[in-house]
Amino acid sequence: MKSLWVMAAALSAALSLPAQAQDKVKLIDVIELSGAGAAAGTNWKNGADMAAADINAKGGILGKQVEIVHYDTQTNPGNTRAAVQRAIDENAYAILGPIFSGPIGASMQISQRAEIAQIVGGEAAGFTRQGNPYIFRTSISQAAAMPKIAKYLKDTVKAGSIAVVWVNNDFGKGGRDTILPELEKAGIKVTADVSTEQGQADFTADAIKVKNANADAVFVYLNEEESARFLRAAKQQGITKPMIGETTLLGAKVLELAGDAANGVKGHVGLSTDAPVPALQDFGKRYREKYGFSSDHNGVKGYMAVFMVKWATEKQKKFDKKGVADTLRGATIKASEEPGILMDTVIEQNGDLDRESFLAEVVNGKQVINTTLPRIKP
């Protein structure tokens, strides 16, 4: 039975936590670095690392250096929960991430119980509606973005009918479930409702289906590579109707991968390093120099998340975990006050964000911003 004791000892050694350095602000980033969310999570991680480097170069937060520890969630809710639990046990000052809403759903009660702010990258509408005061977004939610799209489709594209292509995960389904009522309100008929799989390789059948639906426009709500694959397949099938998207479809990665198949794509962009905001463009440039590829909106979100913590701490002038959440709730962060936030951001009581966004079009492989949309509640 001796080996039983040895095993137990090894176990407790493995699961006990190393002693922590106290002189740093420890942020724990619980993020998708493998599994389905790896691409998004890597962008976010890089953005957060860049923010920490920027802050530390200028003396840290209230004189303390920032340390970010990344824990991979494997895009799995159970693992995410473990990682958030670990973050709290390790006395994290605030928790960053994750991005996918399943993992967010599995972990947000833990940060709530520990009364610690969790700043996530999710865009699905649901999790800010559960009355959890410790959860914060870094981008506008689908509930805020989709009405803008519907309005754009009705007023600018003047579409009477539309085909909707979405990825069947919490992100895509969430977007689809949010936009369908908006389309109905706007009097736009949905002629095809095409679900696709996460990681799907071939979109030929889907493109044919969309083509045969013969709608005035196509709304594409997929993750990055899938967006690119769909655009290519659509071009092959000779679909000439306007492709409308939300943020992802007009992202740098999609444009790079889809090549000329992306030309003519239009839509709404929440965050973009191509936006006519110098701070965003500068961030995009520095990110590209540092990591060798262009940041998508998740990179921007990761960057902002760290600065949200910084701003709240400096506002309350002390290191109080609970205070971070209290300070962020209902706050307005101005870029003039805190340049790292990149854009003026209003945080609502439930953790939703409100800020300016953009209407854009892809011309010659480049995202061109046409219009800047004001905040919903100016």
Added chain:
Amino acid sequence: MSAPAAQNSIASRRPARRIDAALIGLLLGAAILWFAPVGMGRYGTYVLSLWLVMSIGVMGLNLTLGYAGQSSLAQAAFMGLGAYATAILTTKYGVSWYAAFALSGLLTFAVGLLLGFPALRVRTHYLAFVTLAFSTLIWLLIRNEQWLTGGVYGISNINRPDFLGIKLFGALEFHRFVVVVTLVLSLKLWWLVRSPWGRAFTALRENPVRAASLGVDTRAYTLLAFAIGSAYGGFAGSLYAPLVEFIDPSPFSLSQSLFLLLMVVAGGSGYLFGPFVGALLGVVLPEWLRFAGSLYLIIFATIVLALLVICPQGVCGLIERGWHALRRKTGGAR
């Protein structure tokens, strides 16, 4: 976890003594795990609980595969059935967790029985392929039937049960509850594999034709092995739901079924303690390897690969081999 205990599959040279070792091992392990989380923090406690819950699922697969020789690539789907049954019954219909636990077991037992039928027609790898399809079909149902399962959004706010009026809300309390449930289930399995049924399962694995010629109803035992193994998957799922307090389709996908299979084989299939070791490898080792940063999954997979190349019988097989070598050495010296 000592070598002779690990060796106690079913066959043993001195049955009485060996069995006792296995029993003592289980009881002692439970006692250690009862107190282990003290001072470990909630994270460590949570990982321990997760390990035990996965062990239950792996135990079931170990019965099906390790003892009865029927390969299944659907254990995560059964965990999903159990988890969803429990979550839906407790959150939507206010059923007590205990009743939901029993019903989850019953449901997965029945579904396992049904899935066993193709096993009567096709054997070995073909059977695995049928279960592979089944696993993905269940996953699709869970994801697409949103009215029942919450679809991609999952089910949140799953409550933890009470025990005789004691709230099991906290990590430590719930961990202890998981320890007790795991102990009960592993004792049941220990008792099952040493009963005549266990002997018949082994016969089924080693030589079904010969077993049939000795009156072993291979049909009935194949179905039972499947159904009982699946029910353990259901029990594991039924504990998983309140442990994580949230479920969505992702932990019940085909890749998770494959991962559970990996745990059975890497731990040592056909060994009573194999599932605990396998789940330790699969759940705790990656957590522990986190210090290695982004490379931790590569290191984990390399360890598993190396282990299997060196000893295809898994960790328990390796221990057994070492034990034999040691005994031969000391025996020779005497």
Added chain:
Amino acid sequence: MAEFIAYLIAGIATGAIYALAAIGFTLVWQTSQTINFAQGEFVMLPAVLILLAVKLFGLPLWAGGLLGIAVFLLIFGAGFKLVVVDPMIKHGVLPLAIATMALSTIMKEGAKDGFSAEAQSFPSLVPTDMVNLLGVSISLQHLAIIVVAFAAIGLLQWFVGGTRLGRQMQATAQNPTVARILGIPVERMVLLTFLLNAALAVVASLLISPIYLAKFSNGETIGLFAFIAAIVGGFNQVRGALVGGILIGVADSLAAAYISTQYRLAVPLVLLVAIILIKPEGLMGRKEERRI
């Protein structure tokens, strides 16, 4: 009708991709009873290695290509057999299958950490133009895949039936003990099939990656479909892979078109179960002998 033909051709084109990945699968199964769960990653990796060679050493594409392919053949053709398969083969199908699962994680995570977590575009060997076929537009890339898949099967059939080396390989696959008695270098023949498998994976990778992009996680879908294709076709027959692949591709395409996009994955799987229950050895497969 034109619509139906469009779906059919799309299905055949994707099916040919699955077939290409499935051929190698059936080859290694036949000679060494290896169920390679890393088959999808085998198809994913060559493109990534090539891009990596270009990025790391600044090589021109052709040189990077040669280097990447050579490294891949060495590690995942010969190395895979010698380091993973050889020590495990006598311990049965399952531990080896599990080992290939671990291998797939290593390949996937290696590609992610060593190269990129994001998809990268990959240059096409074939022009990306479209041609018109039966009133349906189809890309030259897809056509090339169909042609190569058929050619690969044809060549393999010719090799196995028409050459001395091929017949030796065939004999090894059918009964290694007898083959050894007949003086066939069994070990070398098995190694040959692993090299063939790796080479086929390279071909598949070069053809698929321009369309599906090079990404560490691409192997998951391709691997699953190739696996299903191999089973449906009968995974002890090389030409079964072609039949299975195309059948699965067409079933998937038609399911998305006419049944349900949410449940499209279910259709190939139901097909799989039906075929296993009716004809377990697969559509083109030989019956495996029953031991009494």
Added chain:
Amino acid sequence: MSPVLEVHDLHKAFGGIKAVNGISFSVNEGEILGIIGPNGCGKSTLFNCILGQLEPTQGAVKLDGLDVTNMRPSALNRLGVSRTFQLLQVFPELSVRENLILAGQEHQGSMLGRLFGARDAGLSDKAEQMIGFFKLGHLADAKAGGLSYGQQKLLDAAMAFMAGPRLVLLDEPAGGVNLTMLGDLKERLRAINAEQGATFVVIEHNMDFVMSLCTRVIVLAEGKVLAEGTPTEVRTNPAVIEAYLGH
């Protein structure tokens, strides 16, 4: 008295090959019937058809007058028909004792009764008796896989007798067994036949073994019965001599 086993016009074809081509015979209570014939004459196929392991193309098998054609092997065994195999078929991971208990346990009580009943299904004494009878005493707790070939043959035979069968079909029991053990085996079989009144059907290559053990012999050739009679009759039958020497 009705025969224990009746085989009526049994046929079995594999594709175009007729392995068993119209064989009929019957076995009476207490008899030891030998079935001999050159390689490929259909002996093993005949056994597998009788025992439900193969589905006959045509014909019937009756046990005590009851039609058991195509009955599943496990069900047939529980009616009192047991067998040994030409190739070794013991359970290597189980001990000798466990092998024997397994061989008897399915004849004890109900399925559920076995689950909740005693671990040894009340068969320890019986197993001990068998172990003694087949002189395997010193090996009772050894894994069957570790036994010598001859010992495994003995165990295989012992397992066939564990449940006290009415009818035992032995497929080449003497194959590969050395002379000393062969004598032992023959002696054990005779003893069981005499004491328990068990009926035997033996397929065998070893002519001496068959001729000295069996009370009646059937000779098969090309899937048909070529000759039938006492050992002496068969030995002198010209057709038999032709069939054997002609090869």
